[in-house]
Amino acid sequence: MAIHPVFVHFHTGILTATAAVALVNLILRVAFKDNINTPGTRLARIFHQFDIFIYIGAFIGFLGLIAGAVTGFMEPDYPVNVLVALPIMRFKILWSVVCTEIYLYLMIVRAKVGDRVWVKPSSYIPYAVLTIVGGVLMMVMGALGGIAVYNTSILEPILDWLGIPWP
Amino acid sequence: MKRKHTMKLVIVMSFLILSLAAVGSITAFESQASECGTTDCHNTSGVLTLASNSTSVTATAGTPFVLQIDAGNGAEWVSIKAGWADNDDFSRSETHIEDESASDTNAVSGAISVEVTFTPLSAGIKTIRIWTAAGSDLATSLDVTVDVTASTTTPTTTPTTTTPPPEPTIDLYEVWVQMMIWVPVASGLILLFLGYIAIRRNG
Numbered sequence: 001m002a003i004h005p006v007f008v009h010f011h012t013g014i015l016t017a018t019a020a021v022a023l024v025n026l027i028l029r030v031a032f033k034d035n036i037n038t039p040g041t042r043l044a045r046i047f048h049q050f051d052i053f054i055y056i057g058a059f060i061g062f063l064g065l066i067a068g069a070v071t072g073f074m075e076p077d078y079p080v081n082v083l084v085a086l087p088i089m090r091f092k093i094l095w096s097v098v099c100t101e102i103y104l105y106l107m108i109v110r111a112k113v114g115d116r117v118w119v120k121p122s123s124y125i126p127y128a129v130l131t132i133v134g135g136v137l138m139m140v141m142g143a144l145g146g147i148a149v150y151n152t153s154i155l156e157p158i159l160d161w162l163g164i165p166w167p
Numbered sequence: 168m169k170r171k172h173t174m175k176l177v178i179v180m181s182f183l184i185l186s187l188a189a190v191g192s193i194t195a196f197e198s199q200a201s202e203c204g205t206t207d208c209h210n211t212s213g214v215l216t217l218a219s220n221s222t223s224v225t226a227t228a229g230t231p232f233v234l235q236i237d238a239g240n241g242a243e244w245v246s247i248k249a250g251w252a253d254n255d256d257f258s259r260s261e262t263h264i265e266d267e268s269a270s271d272t273n274a275v276s277g278a279i280s281v282e283v284t285f286t287p288l289s290a291g292i293k294t295i296r297i298w299t300a301a302g303s304d305l306a307t308s309l310d311v312t313v314d315v316t317a318s319t320t321t322p323t324t325t326p327t328t329t330t331p332p333p334e335p336t337i338d339l340y341e342v343w344v345q346m347m348i349w350v351p352v353a354s355g356l357i358l359l360f361l362g363y364i365a366i367r368r369n370g
Contacts, residue, residue, distance in 0.1 A: 010185070052175070056182055063186040078300070082246070085263060090343045097351045105358040113369045123365035128356075151276070 008071055011064025012142040018057030019135020028126035029118055036118075038122045051118065054131055055110045061103035061134060065096055088148045092141045099141075102134040216240045217299045217309045224311060228318040231286040234311060238299040239278040240267060245299045247283065252296035252310065260284040277301070290317040 028036055036047040040058060072092075073080060083089040104164055110117055118124045139155065146153035220235040236247050245264045246255050264270045266282045273280035285295065293313045300306040 056179060060182055060186065063183070069188060082244070082263065084340065084343070086265075087339065093258070094343065094347055094350060097347070099353045101355050101358055102349060105362055109362050109365050112366050114223075117365065119235045120368055121370050125363065126361040130361075 006067070006100060008064060008068045009142065011060045011068075012138045014034065015057055015135045015138045017063050017135075018054055018061070019132045019139075021050045021053050021057075022128045022131035022135070025118070026124070026132075029124055029128075047118075048115065051115055056107070056108060057131070058103050058106035061138070062107055065100045065103065069096060069100075086148065088144045092144055092148075094139060095137050099134050099137050101139075102130050104132070106131060215239060215242050215299055215307045216244070217245075217297065217307050218276055218310055219297065219309060222309070222311050224313045226285075226287050226313055227314050228287045228290050228315050230318065231284045233282050233284050234295075235280070235282050236297055236309075237271075237273070237278075237280050239275075241277045241301040242279050242299045243277070243301045245279050245281060245297065247295065247297055251298070253293035253313075254296060256288050256291075256293050256315075257285040257295060257313075258288060259286075285313075287313065288316040290315045 025047060028043065028050075032043055036044050038044055073083075084093070106127065109123065113123060116123075117127050143155035143159075144151040146155075216237075216239040218237050224232060224234070226232050236245055243266045247259050249255055249261055249262070261270055261281060261283045262263050264279060264283075266279050267274075267276060270281050272282070279299070287293065293315055295311040295313060296308055297311065298306065298308045
C-alpha cells in the first residue's frame with residue numbers, strides 16, 4: 001500500500017489539535033465576549049494565543065496536504081489506477097482536495113482580516129467551524145490510511161465505543 | 168522589528184522548515200519503476216508468498232486455461248498487470264483481485280486464492296507475470312511460462328462464455344469521478360462566498 005513518509009503524518013495530529021483549539025476559541029468567543037475584548041486580561045491573552053495557533057495550523061494544513069498528496073502518488077507499485085480502485089483511497093483523495101480548499105480559505109481570510117476575524121459572527125462562525133471540520137476530516141482520513149495500510153487504526157477503539165461503523 | 172514579531176517569524180519559519188523536510192524525506196525510488204522480475208524493480212522485501220498450481224503450461228491459441236493463484240503472508244492484492252512480460256498476449260478473466268473481495272476464495276485475511284482464466288491470443292513461448300503486494304511496501308512476483316501452439320481452427324474473438332463477475336471495488340467509481348469534479352467545485356464556491364462575506368464585513 002502506498003505510504004507517505006512519517007513526516008507528512010505530523011500535520012494530521014497538529015490539525016486535530018487545531019480543531020480542538022478552534023472549538024475552545026469558539027466557545028470563549030460566544031460565552032465571554034466582553035472578557036476577550038478587554039486587552040491585558042488573562043482570557044484575552046489565551047484567546048489571542050489560540051488564534052495564532054489556528055493561523056499557523058492553517059499553513060501547516062495546506063502545506064502538509066500538498067506534501068501528502070505528492071508523496072501519496074509516488075509509490076511505483078501503486079499507480080493511480082490501482083489506488084482509485086480502493087474505496088478508502090477514493091475517499092481520502094476526494095476529501096483531501098476539499099481539506100486543501102478549507103485550509104487555503106482559512107489562510108487567506110486570517111491573513112486578510114487579521115484577528116478581527118473573531119469580531120463578527122459572519123466571519124468567526126465559518127472560520128471556527130471550518131477549522132473543526134478540516135481537523136475532523138484530517139483525523140478520519142489519517143485513520144483510514146492506517147486501516148488501508150495496517151488493517152487497523154488508533155481511532156478504532158474510539159469509534160467502536162461511539163458505535164460508529166468502521167470499514 | 169519588534170521582538171514579538173521576531174518570535175512569531177521564528178515559529179512560522181520553523182513549521183515551514185518542518186514541512187519542507189516532510190517533502191524532502193520522500194523514500195520512494197523513482198528510478199526503480201520497472202516491473203518486478205527485471206532490473207530496476209522497486210526495492211521490496213520478498214516475504215509475501217505467491218504460488219500457482221503450475222509454472223509451466225502448454226496451451227493452444229484461443230483455448231482458455233485456468234491457473235489457480237495463491238498469495239499469502241499478508242497479501243492484499245494480486246494483479247496481472249498490463250504491459251508486464253507477455254501479459255498482453257493473453258486475455259484474462261481477472262486483472263486486479265483484492266483480499267476478501269468476491270473473487271477471493273480464501274476467507275483468511277492476508278491470503279488470496281483466485282482462479283484466473285487465461286486465453287492465449289497468439290502462438291509462441293510466453294511468460295505470464297503475476298504480482299502480489301501488501302501494506303508496508305511489500306511486493307513480489309511470479310512468472311508462469313506458457314508454451315502456446317497455434318490453433319488449428321480459427322480462434323474465437325470472445326473465448327470466454329461466461330461473464331466475469333464485476334470488480335467489487337470499482338462499483339462506485341463513476342460516482343466518485345463525478346464527485347471529484349462537483350464536490351471541490353461546490354465547496355470552492357461556498358468558501359469563496361464565505362470568504363467574500365468575511366473580508367467585506369471585516370476588511
